[in-house]
Amino acid sequence: MEKAVVLSSGGVDSTTCLGLAVEKFGKENVTAISAFYGQKHDKELECARKVSEFYGVRHLEINLADIMKYSDCSLLSHSDKEIKHGSYEDQIKENGKVETYVPFRNGLILSAVSAIALSINPDDKTHIYIGVHADDAAGDAYADCRPDFMEYMSKAINIGSYENLVVEAPFVNVDKAGVVKEGLRLGVPYELTWSCYEGGEKACGKCGTCLDRLKAFELNNAVDPIPYE
Amino acid sequence: MEKAVVLSSGGVDSTTCLGLAVEKFGKENVTAISAFYGQKHDKELECARKVSEFYGVRHLEINLADIMKYSDCSLLSHSDKEIKHGSYEDQIKENGKVETYVPFRNGLILSAVSAIALSINPDDKTHIYIGVHADDAAGDAYADCRPDFMEYMSKAINIGSYENLVVEAPFVNVDKAGVVKEGLRLGVPYELTWSCYEGGEKACGKCGTCLDRLKAFELNNAVDPIPYE
Numbered sequence: 001m002e003k004a005v006v007l008s009s010g011g012v013d014s015t016t017c018l019g020l021a022v023e024k025f026g027k028e029n030v031t032a033i034s035a036f037y038g039q040k041h042d043k044e045l046e047c048a049r050k051v052s053e054f055y056g057v058r059h060l061e062i063n064l065a066d067i068m069k070y071s072d073c074s075l076l077s078h079s080d081k082e083i084k085h086g087s088y089e090d091q092i093k094e095n096g097k098v099e100t101y102v103p104f105r106n107g108l109i110l111s112a113v114s115a116i117a118l119s120i121n122p123d124d125k126t127h128i129y130i131g132v133h134a135d136d137a138a139g140d141a142y143a144d145c146r147p148d149f150m151e152y153m154s155k156a157i158n159i160g161s162y163e164n165l166v167v168e169a170p171f172v173n174v175d176k177a178g179v180v181k182e183g184l185r186l187g188v189p190y191e192l193t194w195s196c197y198e199g200g201e202k203a204c205g206k207c208g209t210c211l212d213r214l215k216a217f218e219l220n221n222a223v224d225p226i227p228y229e
Numbered sequence: 230m231e232k233a234v235v236l237s238s239g240g241v242d243s244t245t246c247l248g249l250a251v252e253k254f255g256k257e258n259v260t261a262i263s264a265f266y267g268q269k270h271d272k273e274l275e276c277a278r279k280v281s282e283f284y285g286v287r288h289l290e291i292n293l294a295d296i297m298k299y300s301d302c303s304l305l306s307h308s309d310k311e312i313k314h315g316s317y318e319d320q321i322k323e324n325g326k327v328e329t330y331v332p333f334r335n336g337l338i339l340s341a342v343s344a345i346a347l348s349i350n351p352d353d354k355t356h357i358y359i360g361v362h363a364d365d366a367a368g369d370a371y372a373d374c375r376p377d378f379m380e381y382m383s384k385a386i387n388i389g390s391y392e393n394l395v396v397e398a399p400f401v402n403v404d405k406a407g408v409v410k411e412g413l414r415l416g417v418p419y420e421l422t423w424s425c426y427e428g429g430e431k432a433c434g435k436c437g438t439c440l441d442r443l444k445a446f447e448l449n450n451a452v453d454p455i456p457y458e
Contacts, residue, residue, distance in 0.1 A: 067291060067341045070348035103347035104340060107389050111333060111340040112296045118332035119299035144389035153389070156382035160336050160373035 001029060004168075005117045006129040007109055008032035008059075010047030011195045012213055013131030013171060016179050019186040020170060021129050022055050031058045033116060035109045037102065038065035038076040041199025050192045062112055074099050075197060087208060091141075098141045100197060100208070106132065106144035107153060114157050114165055126165055128157070133171035133179050135212060147172050176212050177219035184222060191225040202227045230258060233397075234346045235358040236338055237261040237288075239276030240424045241442055242360030242400060245408050248415035249399060250358050251284050260287045262345060264338045266331065267294035267305040270428025279421045291341055303328045304426060316437060320370075327370045329426065329437070335361065335373035336382060343386050343394055355394055357386070362400035362408050364441060376401050405441050406448035413451060420454040431456045 004021040008014045021030050032055075034048040045061065052059035074081035081099065091098045110130060117126045136145035143149065154167035171179050183190065195213045196203035203210050205228040217224040233250040237243045250259050261284075263277040274290065281288035303310035310328065320327045339359060346355045365374035372378065383396035400408050412419065424442045425432035432439050434457040446453040 062296060064341075067344050068348070070345050072348070072351075102344075104344040104386070104389055107385060108337075108340040108344050111337040112293075115296050115331075115333040115337050116299050119297070119301070122301075140391070143391045146388060149385055149388040152381045153385035156336060156378055156385055157333070159375060159378040159381065160333055162369070162372045 001124055003117075003121045003124045003126045004030045004129060005113055005121075005126055006030060006032045006057075007113055007131065008034050008048045008051060009131075010034065010044040010049075010051060010193055011131070011209075012176070012183070012190065012193055012216070013133055013179050014048075014129075015051050015131075015190070015193050016183040016186065016188050017129040017131040017168075017170065018051060018055060018057070019183060019188040021127070022057065023186060025127070027056045030055070031060060031117075031120065033060045033062060033113050035112065036061065036063050036065060037105065037109075038068045038071075038078065040075060040077045040197075043199055044194045047192055047194040051189065054189050054192060060116065062116070064108060064112065067108060068102065068105075071103050073102050075102055087211060091208070098208070101142055101144075104144055106130070106142075106149070110153055110157065110167065114161060117165055118161055124164075127168050128165055129168045129170070131171060131179070132169050134173055134175045176216035180216045180220050180222065184220060193226065200229065202229045205229055230353055232346075232350045232353045232355045233259045233358060234342055234350075234355055235259060235261045235286075236342055236360065237263050237277045237280060238360075239263065239273035239278075239280060239422055240360070240438075241405070241412070241419065241422055241445070242362055242408050243277075243358075244280050244360075244419070244422050245412040245415065245417050246358040246360040246397075246399065247280060247284060247286070248412060248417040250356070251286065252415060254356070256285045259284070260289060260346075260349060262289045262291060262342050264341065265290065265292050265294060266334065266338075267297045267300075267307065269304060269306045269426075272428055273423045276421055276423040280418065283418050283421060289345065291345070293337060293341065296337060297331065297334075300332050302331050304331055316440060320437070327437070330371055330373075333373055335359070335371075335378075339382055339386065339396065343390060346394055347390055353393075356397050357394055358397045358399070360400060360408070361398050363402055363404045405445035409445040409449050409451065413449060422455070429458065431458045434458055 132145040197207040233254045361374040426436045427433045
């Protein structure tokens with residue numbers, strides 16, 4: 001029996017991936033894995049747990065904070081930098097990259113999840129779902145979301161696992177509005193998800209990821225079910 | 230100024246890489262990183278520390294044991310399996326892979342080291358040295374040492390780091406005897422290194438890696454300077 005492991009951050013994209021994986025493989029064959037890497041708040045991990053509960057899938061958590069402790073990325077709890085507001089586009093114009101790029105995060109999380117997938121499903125081909133989407137890589141905002149990064153990383157994971165792992169990035173060429181469209185079809189519980197980079201009670205509605213999320217629902221003539229400040 | 234980060238396990242191959250990197254970049258620009266991932270013994274980490282001291286380079290240690298805790302690989306301390314003796318060739322004939330394959334270890338370590346390299350050298354191009362060599366991949370013994378794995382993983386790391394990282398695998402097409410030949414030229418302190426999979430006072434001389442090491446020195450008409458049982 002083929003299995004699936006889904007990188008689950010508690011946000012829109014990965015939760016939609018989880019919905020897809022459950023539809024395709026059945027909840028008993030799906031494991032969700034969430035990574036803590038030193039984020040300023042762990043609200044997204046709480047959301048990831050609730051989403052796994054909603055779907056009735058096995059949920060694992062991994063801690064990569066020790067690896068990221070040398071980084072001064074503004075997303076990390078030990079950084080003094082403030083998270084910048086405004087669009088990714090403006091940040092790229094200013095710095096050549098977005099300040100919320102966590103060094104090689106997707107490569108590290110994919111590798112950790114690959115190691116775990118081979119360990120928990122030693123006898124089954126396993127599909128690893130990751131919710132990167134076209135907007136993440138727009139203007140090279142996140143280098144570790146680019147389609148060519150995903151292509152080479154996927155090949156490395158397939159070869160380095162004796163071909164037992166296959167990476168699935170169903171939204172790598174789909175924009176966030178397209179992700180939400182698919183999620184609305186699947187009935188994804190977006191009310192349980194969290195995207196905001198700030199750790200407030202309600203989403204700030206001002207950071208890059210809030211702006212993207214609000215726009216994606218709007219383009220689907222839908223209302224984002226989470227409360228905003 | 231370009232920098233180098235060397236994956237240092239305390240063994241022959243990675244210590245030779247460290248010698249190469251110090252020759253090319255100078256000790257002040259080199260960082261050695263050692264990974265603990267749940268190995269049965271930590272003698273190799275002690276050796277890695279001594280080697281860094283010998284070269285006068287910065288030494289960092291990372292702990293990936295939490296990721297590997299789901300694996301039952303015989304190399305890991307929580308596994309009940311005994312480490313098999315005999316050549317890799319015989320093990321492959323028997324099982325299709327070697328029992329000492331730690332799930333996606335090289336991918337995971339390379340990714341972790343990439344994240345750290347971007348963090349500690351944010352303004353410099355950094356070369357990441359890894360000591361995989363041709364014998365590791367012979368007969369597909371270690372899938373995550375195969376030249377095509379290394380090729381795709383290297384491309385993923387380069388792209389996913391905004392092209393700030395370059396992976397160097399100088400021995401990927403060189404056998405272990407060739408590695409030792411280069412190390413003898415460089416004056417690598419092999420007396421400080423450790424390769425044996427067992428945790429004894431002296432190397433066992435019987436496990437796959439001991440047999441390979443002894444043969445590599447013999448082919449160079451040299452004597453391995455470490456004591457054997």
